[in-house]
Amino acid sequence: VTIRTGEAMVANDAATHPSAHGTPPGHPPLKSFLGLPLKLGDEMLGLLGLANRPGGYSQELVRWLEPFAAASAGLIAGNRNARERDMAIAERDAYRHHSNAIHVTCSRDGRLIYANPALEAILGLSGAEIAEKNFLEFVHPEDLERTTAIFGKVLLGEPIADFENRYRSADGSWRWLSWMCPPPAPTTGLIYATAMDVTEAKRLEQEHRVLAEVARRTSNAVVLTNAAGRIEWVNEGFTRTTGYSLDEVKGRKPGEVLQGPDTNPETISRIGAKLRRGEGFHELLLNYDRQ
Numbered sequence: 001v002t003i004r005t006g007e008a009m010v011a012n013d014a015a016t017h018p019s020a021h022g023t024p025p026g027h028p029p030l031k032s033f034l035g036l037p038l039k040l041g042d043e044m045l046g047l048l049g050l051a052n053r054p055g056g057y058s059q060e061l062v063r064w065l066e067p068f069a070a071a072s073a074g075l076i077a078g079n080r081n082a083r084e085r086d087m088a089i090a091e092r093d094a095y096r097h098h099s100n101a102i103h104v105t106c107s108r109d110g111r112l113i114y115a116n117p118a119l120e121a122i123l124g125l126s127g128a129e130i131a132e133k134n135f136l137e138f139v140h141p142e143d144l145e146r147t148t149a150i151f152g153k154v155l156l157g158e159p160i161a162d163f164e165n166r167y168r169s170a171d172g173s174w175r176w177l178s179w180m181c182p183p184p185a186p187t188t189g190l191i192y193a194t195a196m197d198v199t200e201a202k203r204l205e206q207e208h209r210v211l212a213e214v215a216r217r218t219s220n221a222v223v224l225t226n227a228a229g230r231i232e233w234v235n236e237g238f239t240r241t242t243g244y245s246l247d248e249v250k251g252r253k254p255g256e257v258l259q260g261p262d263t264n265p266e267t268i269s270r271i272g273a274k275l276r277r278g279e280g281f282h283e284l285l286l287n288y289d290r291q
């Protein structure tokens with residue numbers, strides 16, 4: 001009854017109480033019983049049961065025991081919360097340990113307290129070579145000033161995202177890492193940061209920059225299309241050669257703009273087949289300029 005209703009129950013003649021259902025085989029005789037709910041707010045956490053007190057139980061005793069029941073409920077809830085917190089920490093640590101992303105924990109002075117295996121693998125360093133070092137020791141000299149500045153912002157409680165800098169690996173090369181970091185933990189002051197290795201993306205970005213500059217400066221006409229074959233970009237050489245600006249041709253297919261009555265359809269067909277197969281080609285094709 002107490003568990004169902006959340007109310008204290010006194011039964012000084014347990015055998016005849018309306019809620020009596022008997023006792024299990026081998027159970028001592030139940031002459032009198034006091035059931036006191038262990039509640040935290042509206043949540044039922046347990047039951048404090050007393051039985052067979054000489055002279056039975058009273059509402060006065062219930063009131064006397066209520067502070068003890070409240071304290072017991074608080075202890076049970078605290079214990080449960082601690083277990084759940086420990087489980088959550090264990091799950092978080094297991095996730096961080098096996099994650100492909102980089103996870104690090106450092107103190108407010110930058111000392112590395114934890115680094116997961118992803119950072120060890122990316123930098124080619126052992127845990128012993130990373131532990132207790134200041135993370136700034138691994139940062140590229142050209143990135144030190146802005147890294148120190150962004151770390152200062154984190155210490156002041158400002159979260160950061162997509163901050164990129166370079167870290168020295170064991171072979172002397174530099175790896176680009178992109179960081180996300182919330183403010184320091186309020187209780188410990190520790191800093192938990194996550195990063196992804198973006199070295200390959202940065203390399204491709206640089207290659208694209210170089211190619212774009214080459215394409216921009218070359219006197220030859222260069223046309224870039226999307227997967228649907230529609231023009232996204234043309235260089236100055238294209239404009240000089242054809243008389244069409246980017247604004248005039250963007251979104252159109254090159255053939256719509258450049259091909260004319262004497263453009264060879266067989267050549268167009270060969271080019272189309274090569275493009276559909278993802279192959280390069282070298283063809284001589286008659287195109288028409290604006291005039």
